[in-house]
Amino acid sequence: MKTPSPGCLIEHRPQRRVLEFAAFSWPRVGEEWPDWPTAAGAVIRDGEDSACLLQFAPGRVLAPNPSAATETLLDAAASQGAGTRIDATGKWEHFFMGGPGAGRLLACSVEVNAVLYKRDCAATTLFDCPAIVARCRDGFELWVQSSYARDFLTTAENFRALLQRPDYCR
């Protein structure tokens, strides 16, 4: 019981271009496109395990740091009348939480395994901040609405420090 909580890395990643795609209807969007996250909660990743397309809510797709191919795909989807493409650069701040204690740190706010039950990403609220959480190879990628990012990071860092204290170990 008194073993120290495992460590956790919180990384605030630089702002990049972000696109959002919103479908007119759901759930049939994208079935014909091989590179489309057709299921709610699906994530398409590139060869470097970076998330390219995340269907974070039904019919809502996030494209962080979109490649030319991704932009073409979203434009094609929009021009075929499936939905609208929006340049949401600046709306989200990107974070990474890794290490063996990442799940415990997120558990200070949500039970992440329940949130990501049978899916790889979801829109949720972390420490009262609207966010998208996605499971990745080494932990979790988070996109937090940028106006909340400072408070999110402060609270997460406070909990990280707290969980490292031996008198809080469970």
Added chain:
Amino acid sequence: MSARALRQGTRVEPERLSFYFDGLRYDAQVGDTAAAALLANGVRLMGRSVKYRRARGLLGAGAEEPNALFNVGEQPRLIPNVQATQLVLRDGMRLASQNRWPSLRWDVASLLRAGGGLFSAGFYYKTFIWPSWRSYESIIRRLAGLGAAPQDCALPPVALEYVGCDVLVAGAGPAGLAAACAAARAGARVVVCESEPLCGGELEFECGRIDGAPAATWLATTLAELRALGARILTSTTVITDNGGEYIAHAEPGGVPGHNTVYRIRPRTMVLAAGALEQPIVFCNNDRPGVMLLGAAERYFARYGTQVGRELVLFANHDRVYASAQRLAAGGMSVCAIIDTREAAEIAVDGTVRALRESLIASGVQCLAEHAVIDADGGHAVRAAHIAPLRGGATSRRIRCDAILTSGGWSGALQTGFHGGAAVRGAGALRAGSASGSLELGAALADGHAAGARAARDAGASGTAGVPPQGVGDTAPRVRAFARSPAPRSGEKRQFIDLQNDVTAADLRIALEEGFIDIEHVKRYTTLGIGTEQGRSSAAVGAAVLAEFKGEVRSNVNASRSRPPYQPVTLRSIAGFHVGEAVMVSRRTALHDWHASHGGVLEPMGLWMRPRYYRANGANPFDASIAEARQVRSIGGIADGSTLGKLEIAGPDAAALLDSLYLSKASVIRVGRSKYMINLREDGMVLDDGLVLRLADDRFLATTGSGHGTHMLSHFEHYRALSGRGRRVTVTDMTEAWSVIVVAGPQSRPRLARVLGTSWQAALGKLAHMDFADGTYADQPFRVLRASFSGELAFELHCRPSIAVPLWEALVAAGLAPYGLEAIDILRVEKGYLVGSELNGQTTPFDLGMSALVKQNNTCVGSALLDRPAFHEATRPRLVGLRACDGRSQFLGGAQLTGADAPNYPCGYVTSSVFSPTLGQWLGLALLARNQPEGAELTARDPLRGGNTPVRVVSPVHFDPCSERMKG
């Protein structure tokens, strides 16, 4: 205190420590609770009751303890109401008793006992009514309550953990562990919460055998198996409430408030195996220090090697008292008498009990059947018990003793279930073990196993739960219900049912005689089971006594419903991380740090933080805002408008959706133009206002009020969804994607042109009012909108957050000084623009002078109800301007407006007021009854802040009525 011999018990270590209680130093051993250590040091008096300030000692050994509540630590950071029975001592710890002055032994307020008759049930309502309750209130409030609040609430932070599982088991006694094991074997994810630091429950005392082995062996094997199956076992963790299917568990190792964890556990099913609480038997003066629960005395000895007294009288109504007596005698305590309320023949039915009783009699213990303890002698400690037969009317006898140990049976610890409404719905968690009445080891194990298997099945686990453990231990005690010893009516005033709140049998009788029949009404009238006690030691006895007085069977009277939390916890634990600056999440714009580092005084507006004013412009908000407003009117200024909500509505049906949501049509807006528009609620009241920009044929950007963005997004999405799946339109929140800088003032155009460069100069010159132009700035998408909410020539710059700071700094360098919310309000009120308080959910477009928008005859949400006759009555408000009649006096927002003809009946109120540097006087906007004409003289009444100010009704547009300045 002198050093004492080392005690031996399951919880204490040989290492010594010391602590302080009421300033005196005492010795203890590592592992001791405060209660055990004080008892071992011969301390019996540990508290005073709330109402009569009677001397009180320990009743129990665990969470049921109502009396021994201590302050831990010292002001300004003391923690009140910590149960001595739950507090594990640390070296140097400082504890203090509560509810006494000047000392625990000599308490002045204990003189209140002399006026005990004044404090009977419902005394708040009937004793202190002359001359008025107010005359007594301050004294009573000073005496009332438990403990003292800390002067500094900066406790250490609380660790939170959200936990999901299939089965939550509350309690790790035999039944709880059997349940957990069955569920885990069936494949369920199991979490076990045990309030004690060790698992096992009664196995700590009983010498039973399980599956053919000693119980301790089974305990170790079971815990190992549970861990191997992935179950999580949380010790020192109490499930304190059922919050609608989410169980809140509080871990406080050692019971010291502070470094603790709050678990929010959401299981699919729950097994409540939290054991049973031993109930006291009520008799006269049963609150004397030294009157305790029998099981508590056994626990103190087994766990801590602490003897609760030297000469004991045991008073019970069941078989188990004899085995307990034997164990206590073996521990070196002298059992003077065992008082059993049952008939001798009934006791003798069980051969084992009979033999045990005979052996105790042979060893010199008086065993009296069909007798009761009817009174206790003593002051700060029990000195003797008075015993009387229950039949025959023989006189009582006095037995000298220093402890009276009572046991009136057991009541399941079901309080957590009640929090979830179990008592009302008859539903709730599965119950197992003694919580469901299975007091015998074998039955408890079987009960727990069955509950665990069912819980796992209900949670969807499909494995097999295995074979239930077979246990052999103490037989289930036969209990004959007996809650209260007989007493004359006068004696009922000293028969304490709720020790914490001084509720006596007499109080229950009075409540009943005064018509309070239901237990919940009795609870509220008498204070039975309120406070931190919450009925743990009083609810069952109270219900039994009430049933007796009503002449009903006990089962007809429910115990009162307890409230969370099950045990006292600090407010800090409940608050989680929502304390201090984090009490509410804040939203920050991209310019937040610039504002903060340049003297901006930030204040919350909804969740947003916005600069109220800049210190560089004045020493106080008034001076600074006047200077800032003057700067805007004379040269120009910049404001951070990023907090405006921004929704992008896109798709072929975007215009149609907006037409259905705004009072005027969006479909008529040309690309490159914007329009001021308002939304209505379904009832026709104004919901919000803002600009709608047409970005393309199928794309719009709608701005909302700063605090309304999230709500308006929901509103738009709601009606988008209602409009059917076939509609091709989407709504996306773009608030954070666009920073907005407002540039306003007569010099705004040339200075802006200088900052933006030659590529934008021509466009700025061409932009007509409400036009906008898209382009780029610093290689980023950029938009300039010509719109004004200040009455000046003004532009809104929409840019990506990444370039907001350099752009802002370039504007400052161009001589455009920042201005804050106070100055914005001044500029708006001068022009008669809505400030915000006018959109209060109670105003219509007609009230706000927007009838022209209604005349466009657009059908939208809420428009159908605009024709309601009530919206057109003469008493409806309308937006007007106000000025002080003398041209100098101040009046404030919120002041009520009255006319000379009806000085006590307001005809409106001031919605906003500012001092106008342009006009040199106080101006205001008001919502005023329509029958008050322009030019009318009224009084702005504000008795709490500023008194009465004569004001004149004027046009809401105080300044530049033809908007010449805005046209540039």
